[in-house]
Amino acid sequence: xxxxxxxxxxxxxxxxxxxxxxxxxxxxxxxxxxxxxxxxxxxxxxxxxxxxxxxxxxxxxxxxxxxxxxxxxxxxxxxxxxxxxxxxxxxxxxxxxxxxxxxxxxxxxxxxxxxxxxxxxxxxxxxxxxxxxxxxxxxxxxxxxxxxxxxxxxxxxxxxxxxxxxxxxxxxxxxxxxxxxxxxx
Numbered sequence: 001x002x003x004x005x006x007x008x009x010x011x012x013x014x015x016x017x018x019x020x021x022x023x024x025x026x027x028x029x030x031x032x033x034x035x036x037x038x039x040x041x042x043x044x045x046x047x048x049x050x051x052x053x054x055x056x057x058x059x060x061x062x063x064x065x066x067x068x069x070x071x072x073x074x075x076x077x078x079x080x081x082x083x084x085x086x087x088x089x090x091x092x093x094x095x096x097x098x099x100x101x102x103x104x105x106x107x108x109x110x111x112x113x114x115x116x117x118x119x120x121x122x123x124x125x126x127x128x129x130x131x132x133x134x135x136x137x138x139x140x141x142x143x144x145x146x147x148x149x150x151x152x153x154x155x156x157x158x159x160x161x162x163x164x165x166x167x168x169x170x171x172x173x174x175x176x177x178x179x180x181x182x183x184x185x
Contacts, residue, residue, distance in 0.1 A: 002137035004147070007122060010133050011048065011055055017135055018045040022177075023122055024147065025131040026155065027086060033105070034073060035156040036089060037066040037148075039170075040120065041113075041177040054123040061120050062113040062177040065089035066148075066170055067096075068156040071104035080108060090114055097169050101162035107152065109169050113177045128155075141178065145171040 007023055010016050020043035027036040046058040067080060067089050080089045080096070091110050099107040125131050132147075134140060148170045152163035 001146075002140040002143035003135045004132045004143070007055065007131035007133045008125065011050070016048060016133060018048075019043065020045075020136060022134040022136075022140070022144070023131060024134065024144075025122055025125070026129050026151070028128045028155070029086070030127065032073070033068060033070045033157045034087065035068040036087070037068075037151075039064045039066070039144075039174060039177070040116075040122065042120075051121065054121050056119055056121045058119045060118075061116040063116060063120075064113050064170075064173050064177060065091065065110045066166075067106075067108040068152065068158060069106040069108065071106075076106070097173075099162065099166045099169060101159055103159060105158060105162075107158065107162070107166040109166070109173055111173065113173075141171060141175060144174050 005015060020041070023040045023042070025038045029035065040061050040063045042057055042059045042061040044060045048055060048057050069076060075083060079092045081092055089110065095111055096108040097111055099109070101107065122131055134143065137143070145167045149164050149167035152158040152166055153160045158166065
């Protein structure tokens, strides 16, 4: 199984891959099951340094966002790109694959990655939020799918069967941002 580590610990221990890696950050609403996932692939690293808000990567990156919206969410009519900062993802409804669970929760998955040029910042994890770095390996795509199936079910409290189904859609989108490992010589 592809290796993963808590992002900020990996940085402190000089264990971040500089030839490319994958970061999954989560943002949980404290009063509901509203959850935002940010999946970042990065490469061409020039520098990584800490700042007030988190870790800044001077690197090229691509991001895919996943949103779990509970059935009782009061602003479900508002396009995700126009929602408040912590509830925002840079997609309109027509740019998302939307999986509706048996409970009528919605799992929204960006169909296309968002490019970041030059630099991006991964925010410090607070409360129940977390950020993991995943290392490139042969089974990376399956590792990411399993991670999402488990996290959607256990962390975002999506029914298990729906979490499994949504993880397959996330896997297909994730495959678009995978950096091919350098060939061995």
